[in-house]
Amino acid sequence: EGHIDSLVKMAIGEGLDPITAIQLATINAAEYFGLRHRGAIAPGYRADLVAFDDFESLRIEKVFSGGQLVAEEGRIVPGPLKEVAAHVRGSVNVNWAGVNLKIPARGRRAKVIGVIPDQIVTEKLNEEVKVEDGLAVADVERDILKIAVIERHKGTGNTGLGFVRGFGLKRGAIASSVAHDSHNIIVVGTDDADMMAAVECVAAIGGGLAAVENGAVRARLPLPIAGLMSDQPLQMVREEMDELLAVAQEMGSRLHDPFMTISFLALP
Structure with a gap:
């Protein structure tokens, strides 16, 4: 359009x-x-x-x-490519020792981000959450997934945790280093293992997007320039993005573009 x-x-x-x-x-x-x-x-x-x-x-x-x-x-129209300054590469600096995705349960209810399809505004929900062994976990049947934001610039290990409804994922996790406005790594998933694997993939490729299922990376899009942009031809980027969207739908996502949606969820 x-x-x-x-x-x-x-x-x-x-x-x-x-x-x-x-x-x-x-x-x-x-x-x-x-x-x-x-x-x-x-x-x-x-x-x-x-x-x-x-x-x-x-x-x-x-x-x-x-x-x-x-x-x-x-x-x-093809033209000469400008050399990218070295300081905008290698922008992912995660303190892995400080990353913990576990959410201790403090009662049966929690605030949940409610995604509105094709909108960047969200709803503030208060939902009963699933608790296992004293931890609040994702409830796939009710589409209440875990969400985490992991600081990636200074290696502080700072991690924000919560819950989100509206992605529809039945399995796996998706992650991105495009997360307005600070652009840390943001991840949504059905279990901690896949969420961590998705974050690790994003870090390994120098920033970008990733979709993980059962610990395996199913699709990815490297964005090595500040973790926000690609240095590859447009057609290649388009193909990798299409693959990511297809995989996300296979994992259950009901959103037209879950990676666009996730990129706005770190905003207050």
């Missing part, structure tokens, strides 16, 4: 003047966020340009960044 262009098309479709719709997506946004020299075509402004055929279809033909053609007819 696109990105900002889809919102512009939606606004035009609802009757907003096309020029006003484009203004909202360009100069208005640039001025609001203090992005000087952006948002307009004028002397002294950065040449970030989008060329499209008409105001109805808003089909983008070409995209320029800093005056350079970077995309044409929906495809990236």
